[in-house]
Amino acid sequence: MTDWKILAIKHSWSTLLLDSEAAGALFYEKLFALDPSLRSLFKHSIEEQSKKLMDMLTLMIVNLQSMDKIKEEINALAKRHEQYGTRPEHYQTLGIALMQTLEIQLADQWSPELAESWQEVYTIWTEAMIH
Structure with missing residues (x-):
């Protein structure tokens, strides 16, 4: 990544974090609208799950220049997701929900260039998770 x-990703994420609760809730709303069967994979409240999501994404974004530093955490996350029943094809749906959430939450800040940047980083993360 350049x-x-x-x-651009870090700046847009800092904007999104100004209302992280709304962003997390919107993500899960979009996710379950895209694939209602995924709801059964989540055992915790959506509020709790949303906080975990935002925390993990923040960690990954903070470490974009040095992803190798958090490789073990990403591997552990991937293993947990696999145990929860996440399958490789679910990551495409997650990516769509993330992009929809970013586009809505970032509104005027959203652009084709920013969308491309987010798509690139999501692809990197997905490949690390599925390995």
Whole structure:
């Protein structure tokens, strides 16, 4: 990833974090609208799950320049998701829900260039999770 793309992602994420509860709730609303069967994979309240999601994404975004530092955490996350019943094909649906959430939450800040940056980083994360 280029430095510009990393900076764009970090800046947009900091904007989104101003209302992280709304962003997390919207993500799960979009996710379950895309695939209602995924709801059964989540045992915790959506509020609790949303906080975990936002925390993990923040960790991953903070470490974009040094993903190798959190490789073990990503591997552990991937194993947990596999135990929960997440299948490789679910990551495409998650990516669509994430992109929809970002587009809505970032509104005027959203652009084709920012969408491309987010798609690139999501692909990197997905490949690390599925390995």
